[in-house]
Amino acid sequence: MPRTITAQNLQALIDALIAANIRVVGPKRVDSLCLYAPLAKGEELDLSELPRRSAKETFLPPAEEILSFERQGASTSVRSPDLSRLPATVLIGARPCDAAAPGILDAVFSWDYQDDFFLERRRKTTIVGIACTKADDACFCTAVGLSPDSRQGSDLFLTPLEGDSYAAEALTDKGAALLERHPELFVQGETGRPLPLAEPRAAKVDLAKIKTWLDGHFESPFWGEIASHCVGCGTCAFLCPTCHCFDIVDEGSEAAGCRRKFWDACGFSKFTLHASSHNPRNTQADRFRNRVMHKFKYYHDKFGRTLCTGCGRCIRACPVGIDLVAVLEDINTQG
Secondary structure (H helix, E strand, O other): OOEEEEHHHHHHHHHHHHHOOOEEEEEEEEOOEEEEEEOOOHHHEOOOOOOOOOOHHHOOOOEEEEEEEEEEOOEEEEEOOOHHHOOOEEEEEEOHHHHOHHHHHHHHHOOOOOOHHHHHHHHOEEEEEEOOOOOOOOOOHHHHOOOOOOOOOOOEEEEEEOOOEEEEEEOOHHHHHHHHHOHHHOEEOOOOOEOOOOOOOOOOOOHHHHHHHHHOOOOOOHHHHHOOOOOOOOHHHHHOOOOOOEEEEEEEOOOEEEEEEEEOOOOOOOOOOOOOOOOOOOOHHHHHHHHHHHHHHHHHHHHOOOOOOOOOHHHHHOOOOOOHHHHHHHHHHHO
């Protein structure tokens, strides 16, 4: 049976979750930007636009301690963080391009090594997705197999209705549990017509054709042409819902310190720099090629998934105007 929740009750749901010591993350206004961030109260929720940054830091923080050490006399003690202290979390108001991303990343974080930091946050997080009713010319989710009302990755999915309310659809046990814990906030049935969905950019992209071209064009001069003005700033990777490269750094002294994991990006010139000073990707064209190959070939080769959800953040934020959709369309014409 469909259920409906009003905008007012959605705020009340957030307040109830916070009162129950559950961490709630959702879009909120921070100065002039809309960002995914912890909410202190329901009225902070802002569903008016796609947040500037993706929701991946809910599961993969920009920096986190993975162990600490202390030397005492002749012995050294090493301590791992207590992952049981990671809070139960509800990520609410996640757009389809953000809700789908953690499920795509599950493959790499549970492959040859179980990344307990990422996986424990996944286990403790319930994702409440929401359909998009607005899009700009950077949105291209439909080109990578998603849509403005894609349910992929959501535990509970909200569809905006006329009359300032939302149809609520439980998709997993987590989503059903959230509904069952707060039945007073949801009305049986749908009380309004769905609002028109957003219309993303009509990209002329054939992922299978693109992958076939990538399979045979590692040394193509195309990479130098298309990456000639890339400045390697890493903005695209840091805003992307699915980019997941990280570095590990030891901090402190021989007496005490910690080991931290930090976001990194394959577009940075030092990302593949060896201690010998050799760099197997020593040009920006090599690094740009790797980013495209990783998203549309390597990840698919390894896990059968495309490492892109079409959010368009890389396009909006690129300081030199590189348009990933245009790049893919160029490849499409060459394939």
